[in-house]
Amino acid sequence: MTKATPASGGDGFVPSFRAGLAAALLTVAMWTTWIIGSRFAMAGAQPLSPALLALVRFGTAALLLAPWWWRIRLVPRRAPKLALLGLLFAGLPYQFLVLYGLHFAPAAEAGPLLTGTLPMFIALLSALVFRERIGGIRAAGVVLITAGVLAITGSGLLDLAGGGWRGHLLILCAALSWSVYTVFFRRSGLTGTEAAAFVGFWSVVLLLPLAAGEIRAAYQATPTPVLLRQVLVQGVMAGVVALITFTTAVRHLGAARTSAITALTPAAVVAVAVLLLGEVPGWPELLGCALIIAGVVAASGALAPRRQPG
Structure with a gap:
């Protein structure tokens, strides 16, 4: 056979x-x-302007991917309008929620919350919007992710004066925004590159009228080496490469399997945060990270039995 x-x-x-x-x-x-x-960029007494970072991210994407958004037109005709609206959640909403969240919460906590809760939100959105059924294993995964979120955010909720809870809440909203993008990308009919071009172009169009003055002032105050590093990190890596690779993975593997593999991100972020930023997570954060990774694998559907081809 x-x-x-x-x-x-x-x-x-x-x-x-x-x-x-x-x-x-x-x-x-x-x-x-x-x-x-x-x-x-966001830690310290003088964080960089979120509006400038947003322009760097989406402006770079719009320039590098100009041939694609020009080819598919500014509003792709073959894509449902509701799906195109959902794609925009990966633009300015996601960017600003993450940046402001990282101003209040350390990366070792934000990383697991941001990437670890995606399968939970994707499963819930798919069930609510598209009536997809959540099986027993995926439901158990959602419970594990919720427990992990509570373990990470618990100390912040008990210390309202510390401000960490603000970062946790913003990061969770950012994960919800990316999940909206993920769910509607599957219905858009666009490729990963086309979706990245669409999001980059319209994010710039929406951003400039709202924050042109702030961007100009921040640009003049930001040293050139710092700005060039952010062009690489925000613009090329996050604005172009990550969006293309993520949507490519979703197209080949599906959202469930992709989420199971990207469950490695929380552990990677914690490790790098310890090595480079000197952050030392406590046992609740480490426990929460472990629970989220286990929950991601279950909620993604990777443990569900495969159907035999008929």
């Missing part, structure tokens, strides 16, 4: 596990670098 080959879609696309795995692992590396780099 030969092994079943995944059927191609109407556009001739044939999923590849190796391509999806490589894209998911590269996403882990990009996300880890971006979270650490953003924490560097």
Whole structure:
């Protein structure tokens, strides 16, 4: 008996596990670098302007991916309008929520919350919006992720004066925004590059009228070497590479399997935060990270029995 080959879609696309795995692992590396780099930018007495960082991120994406958004038009005709609206949640909402969240919360806590809660929000959104059923294993994963979130945020909730709870709340809202993007990307019919081009272009269009003055002042006050580092981290890695690799992984593996692989991100962020930022997470944060990783694997559906081809 030969092994079943995944059927191609109407556009001739044939999923590849190796391509999806490589894209998911590269996403882990990009996300880890971006979270650490953003924490560097937002920590300290004089954090960089979130509006300037947003322009760097999406402006770089819009420039590098100009051929793609020009080809698909500013409003792609083949994509449902509701799906296009959902894609924009990966733009300014996600960017500002993460940056302000990292101003209040350390990377060792923000990383697990940001990337670890994605399967939970994706599962809940898929059930609410598209009536997808959450099986027993995935439901157990959601419970584990919730327990991990409570373990990480518990100390902050008990210390309201510390301000850490603000960062936790903002990071959770950012994870929800990215989950909205993930769910609607699957319905958009766009490729990863096309989605990245669409998000980058419209984020710049929406940002400039609202924050042109702040961006100009922040640009004049930011040293050139610092700005160039953020162009690499925010613009190239996060604004282009990460969005393309993530959506490519989702297209080849599906949102569930992709989330299971990107469960490596919380552990990677904690390790890098300890080595580079000197952050030392306590046992509640480490326990929460472990619970979230276990919950991600379960909630992603990776442990569910596979159906035999008919």
